[in-house]
Amino acid sequence: MLAKIVASVFLFVITFLPRLSLADWAVNMTEGVTDVSRSVYSLHMQIFWICVAIAVVVFSVMLWSIIHHRKSAGAKAAQFHENTTIELLWTIIPIFILIAMAVPATATLIDMYDTKESDIDIQVTGYQWKWQYQYLSEDLAFFSNLATPKEQISNLAVKNANYLLEVDEPLVIPIGKKVRFLLTSNDVIHSWWVPAFAVKKDAIPGFINEAWTQVEEVGIYRGQCAELCGKDHGFMPIVVKAVPYEDYLVWVSDKKTIIAEQEAAAARVWTMAELMEQGEKVYQTNCAACHQPNGEGISPAFPALKGSVIATQDQQAHIDIVLNGKAGTAMQAYAAQLNAVDLAAVITYERNAWGNNTGDLIAPQYIQSLLKDK
Numbered sequence: 001m002l003a004k005i006v007a008s009v010f011l012f013v014i015t016f017l018p019r020l021s022l023a024d025w026a027v028n029m030t031e032g033v034t035d036v037s038r039s040v041y042s043l044h045m046q047i048f049w050i051c052v053a054i055a056v057v058v059f060s061v062m063l064w065s066i067i068h069h070r071k072s073a074g075a076k077a078a079q080f081h082e083n084t085t086i087e088l089l090w091t092i093i094p095i096f097i098l099i100a101m102a103v104p105a106t107a108t109l110i111d112m113y114d115t116k117e118s119d120i121d122i123q124v125t126g127y128q129w130k131w132q133y134q135y136l137s138e139d140l141a142f143f144s145n146l147a148t149p150k151e152q153i154s155n156l157a158v159k160n161a162n163y164l165l166e167v168d169e170p171l172v173i174p175i176g177k178k179v180r181f182l183l184t185s186n187d188v189i190h191s192w193w194v195p196a197f198a199v200k201k202d203a204i205p206g207f208i209n210e211a212w213t214q215v216e217e218v219g220i221y222r223g224q225c226a227e228l229c230g231k232d233h234g235f236m237p238i239v240v241k242a243v244p245y246e247d248y249l250v251w252v253s254d255k256k257t258i259i260a261e262q263e264a265a266a267a268r269v270w271t272m273a274e275l276m277e278q279g280e281k282v283y284q285t286n287c288a289a290c291h292q293p294n295g296e297g298i299s300p301a302f303p304a305l306k307g308s309v310i311a312t313q314d315q316q317a318h319i320d321i322v323l324n325g326k327a328g329t330a331m332q333a334y335a336a337q338l339n340a341v342d343l344a345a346v347i348t349y350e351r352n353a354w355g356n357n358t359g360d361l362i363a364p365q366y367i368q369s370l371l372k373d374k
């Protein structure tokens, strides 16, 4: 019997040994890079060791009792009811243990909830399936989309080191400043989770939740949506770039210039080839998750655009659904998400890709006039 147990334990260890020896194989939480994340970590370790101590005491007493008072050794059960001393002990000791755990836990929670006196406020909005970041005092807003190429997702190419944890536009924040996040959602419940900051907060439509962080070290920190939010829940990662404050200021002004230039580009004349090229990019980033890269959709949830009535005939209906979405469906209003050039490009693309050879060119200037009327 004993030999058998030893053998199976040995087998178990042998099976898992190669995994244990992997350099980056870690089971514990990350310590993170903020005061809060470190206190969360040490709280976790404190409580973990309290649990270990309790387990050692309880199981030792149990094992000792099982072995020394077994029936085969002639043990007779003591027959008694009520023992005030024991009952007091097993009530009072756990109370002290609980208090010892509650005091540091409450202190950490109060700290996490203290969003007062922030230096920078950023509204984070969850969308199916991307994040929008709005710098409230800067009049600056943009979307952050998954950047992992489709070929890697479908196992047609070698996966990057940061597979599914990379985005086109990371959130940029300065180190040494208190950054407050106001979290909400445009559609379903998402959750914004960056383990290195110990920030994990639900983004709920119609509500604003608050969280904050103050990062000390320059670096790139990665996270994920932590609330099952539909088909591409696993494809809306979070990337935060923490940079020195001066670099942050430069980034803000550069970013604003780029956005202004992109908006100004709507005024010029765009050729079919330019719009198709830009449109394909916009489509793959924003639309392909539902309508699929080949425009065939996923029946019955997401309609095909290849050969669809709207995408091949009624131009106004096409523009309308892309700009305004369709209430009560997963089709979002893109007027608030994309600029005039990208909207015109993606509509032109849909009307001419996959054999939708309408030859229609939607001018960015026209879309811009529609956006202005809103």
Ligand SMILES: [Cu+2]
Pocket: 126, 189, 190, 191, 225, 226, 227, 228, 229, 233, 236
């Ligand atoms: Cu989500």
